[in-house]
Amino acid sequence: MEQALKIAPKSPHPTNKIAAALFGNSKIGEEYAVYRTNHWPDPIYEKIGTQTKIGNSSGTIHAETAAILGAGNRTENASICITDPFCPNCAKNMAEAGIKTIYIDEAGFDKDFFKRRGGHFDRMSMQICERAGIDVYALDMINETSRTILKIDEGYVPIVDSPIxxxxxxxxxxxxxxxxxxxxxxxxxxxxxxxxxxxxxxxxxxxxxxxxxxxxxxxxxxxxxxxxxxxxxxxxxxxxxxxxxxxxxxxxxxxxxxxxxxxxxxxxxxxxxxxxxxxxxxxxxxxxxxxxxxxxxxxxxxxxxxxxxxxxx
Ligand SMILES: [Zn+2]
CATH class of the missing domain: 3.40.140.10 (Cytidine Deaminase, domain 2)
Incomplete structure (x- = not known):
């Protein structure tokens, strides 16, 4: 989380500066870490810029999704630290990527950005984590405490109707x-x-x-x-x-x-x-x-x- 908080100010986004740090184990058991902010991928930044939508989507990639896409390694059972509560699209991506544990900076829950959009976090993001079997914690970095938001029962296995x-x-x-x-x-x-x-x-x-x-x-x-x-x-x-x-x-x-x-x-x-x-x-x-x-x-x-x-x- 310290690393995520450290790089978040480097996000090119003018207002919502978000970062994620993903920690996993490669197939041969080596630990790896990936750090990403939300950002515009280089070709979009250089050739289209930051003011134009791509169809109906923003040209940015959210930090959590960027970390998964940039992992270059197995994300199954990985953990991720995020500076802010995550959106439903990132919840879906973390579920499909096999992320096992999510830590959110407690301070992220106090930001206006979250307060405006908090409904989606409770109504969708957390439901998605519950079904996918992802534990979610908030970390208070100042008081060095943690709060359990969601703890999955031991042995829970998610339904997969339509496997790859x-x-x-x-x-x-x-x-x-x-x-x-x-x-x-x-x-x-x-x-x-x-x-x-x-x-x-x-x-x-x-x-x-x-x-x-x-x-x-x-x-x-x-x-x-x-x-x-x-x-x-x-x-x-x-x-x-x-x-x-x-x-x-x-x-x-x-x-x-x-x-x-x-x-x-x-x-x-x-x-x-x-x-x-x-x-x-x-x-x-x-x-x-x-x-x-x-x-x-x-x-x-x-x-x-x-x-x-x-x-x-
Ligand atoms: Zn997101």
Missing amino acids: QKEPIENASDAVLADVIEKATFHNKRRKFTIALVEDQNGEKFSLLARAHVVVGYSLERSDEALELLTPIGKYSFIQEPVNRMMMHLSRRGYKIIEDYLYCSQVPTSREQVNLVGAEVKRITIGNPQRCRDSAGLDAMEMLRSKEILSYI
Whole structure:
């Protein structure tokens, strides 16, 4: 937390200066740490600037999500320290990335920024953590005390309705990707999905398939809550879009995309595209370039394409 508080003032954001420090264990048991502030990814900062929205999304990446995308290592069971209470989108990302414990600076709860938006923290972010099985604590750095906000029961295992599908592949090529896309399209005619050809930390190669789904821990098969889960709350929803889900899963397992072999059956949302830029992805293959959750995603594609920030095939 000390490190997060130390770097937060370096955030390029003029008013909301937020930082996160993520601590994990690599597959071979080495400890690692990643520190990030909320920021504009370099290509967006340089070519578009800070005043323009990308479709309907801000051009910034939140600190927690930036730390996960920048981990370059396995985030499963990692801990994260954040200077401020987190938004529902970061809650979803931390859940999918397998974060186990979240520490929030107690002082963050006193800021105006939080007071204006606190409803989302209680109503969505904490619910998401509860279902995903994430412990949440507040750390009072001045008095050196901690407060338990959420403690998960021992042995709790979150529901996973629609797991990421993983198949071994011998190598990554256009032909292999085309083959995986064809099979996935046949089985997922009415659902949007993403495919990535990836390599693990031992050099083993796989194809991964992620579908859009409510965030881990929630089930659409439970009729008592399905409608509530599918109804957005303000600008947030419980749905995790497939590209985002895939990017968080890559961090969770410490996988790397091989040569930008990344596919989405339709145009990703504005937020997903900004996150791809933040993850330093340069190219994405799109199934149906006319189709998107909303027209803002198409605007984002046009903007990022014309500025040569992301290429779309
Ligand atoms: Zn956030």
